[in-house]
Amino acid sequence: MSHSKRKKIRLLAVEIVMILVALIYIYPVYLMFMNSVKPFGEVVADVIKLPGKIEWQNYVDVMDKMNYQKLFLNNIVITSIGIIGIVIFSSSTAYLLDRRRTKYTKFVHLAIITPMLIPFQTIMITLLKVMSVVNLNGSTWGLGIQYWGFGIPMATFIYYNFMQTIPKEIDESATIDGASTFRTFVSVIFPLLKSVTATVIVLDVMWIWNDFLLPLLMVNNSKNTQTLVLSAYTFVGQFNTQWHYAMTSMVLAVLPSILLFILLQKYIVEGVVAGAVKG
């Protein structure tokens, strides 16, 4: 009794310490939110004090200066084009690569997953040139398409590993019933891939939404094509002494990810773990 009681008390102490550690850990994020609703004078005078008066005007000003709606739309366009292509091409390719094992599929498999080893910085210089030749730079849809090529290696790898756990009998029986490959894939196989598809979506949304270097190279020339993060980057550069505006623009850039995380925490954490372990 006393032993288990002591254990309980110790556990409680550990828990209290951990709560404190976690609160200190997240304190900078809290500071960013809090200072984003303070008037300029209060940010300069004392960053730690709570706002005397909540200044929503910061948000009105910054959303106007950044052209937030347009940026948000750009992010949505780039991310959705990217995700849709990655999911379609990777899942169907992985399906054929696993089910039709020949010398050719072995070669294709290797050719598709090897680029995971090539760091982006090795190709970024010439990528810019190639993309202007094929006219994929300077536009949100072009950037979305580029993410297909960059996302396919990892996604195909994850799909391919999962595909091996789906019994062949399932699609063979569909084929015997006369269904075409396309039909079998769409109505039998793809629904079975739901959990991996969720993983791929989680990983790639986080990556594309927050990506910096590729958008910096491809869509930074015009305000009409910029992404949220890029715009916050230039904005903070321009207003680097006007911290209240800088904070607000940063909040606006990260708020969508944080809201999404709060809503889908379980899936996001599971997806990230699955992606790292399988990939």
Added chain:
Amino acid sequence: MKLGKQKKMALETFLYTLPALLLVALVIYIPFVLSGFYSFTKWNGIAKEPELIGFGNFVKLFSGDKDFVQSLLFTGKYTLFFMIIANVLALELAVILTKKIKTANLLRGFFFIPYIMSMTIVGFIWKFIFSQGFAKLYEMSQLEVLNLSWLGNPDLAFYSIVFVGVWQSVGFYIVLYIAGLQAVPQDVQEAAIVDGANGVQKFFRVILPLLAPSITTCIFMSLTNSLKVFDIILALTKGGPGASTYSVTLNIYREAFQNNNYGYGAAKSLVFFLIILVLTQLVLRGFKSREVEL
């Protein structure tokens, strides 16, 4: 008839895998091959024809490009610090968070939040804290540590970057270690205690060896991510003060897009690729050979 069917299947396989292959080739293989070509040229990005100069760029690189060597040293040191600190810290926190704590999921979420934010923004948040936040805290506490120039002094700037890098991504490694720890069977742990192992022995002799696959994954991820460090530095110090916090990636970026030395930048980027390739293979092999099967 049979041959016809086989042919049809082969054609189908070809057609289904073609788009993926072409897309990967377009954004990765073609630029990669071109990088190989440009590394043997001198080209400023504007001139119509790059000028072939043989191994000139590589000779220049290996006969002592001070900035590049310094960026290599910086990146190496950063990688070492980041890998050790991030992994030790994440493992420790993961062990605590897998105890029977009621708020464990909520706390895990707190540690994970910086990871879902863009690294550029994370850099800016900390830039704000290092300047405005520390100034105020110093005023309140008079602690000298808070009065140091954490981004303005070359030595301190290094540690600040490591600190922010770890802060941003430790949550990611925590969730990987938690998943690994949860896969260690309960009965093995109980057997160790029955056999008289204390908490420390249980951790180092039983849990840690069984956790080897997770450790390999985390080491590999932390290695490749820290070698490519870029966004955080750009937001925090832009490579300064002086050029003390230039990473290899930042050095390549500047060589190509600011100094307009595309050929030389391409040569650097290829050398960087080889370094990453060799390092990751070595580390991966070293850790894989230590894994035990249950």
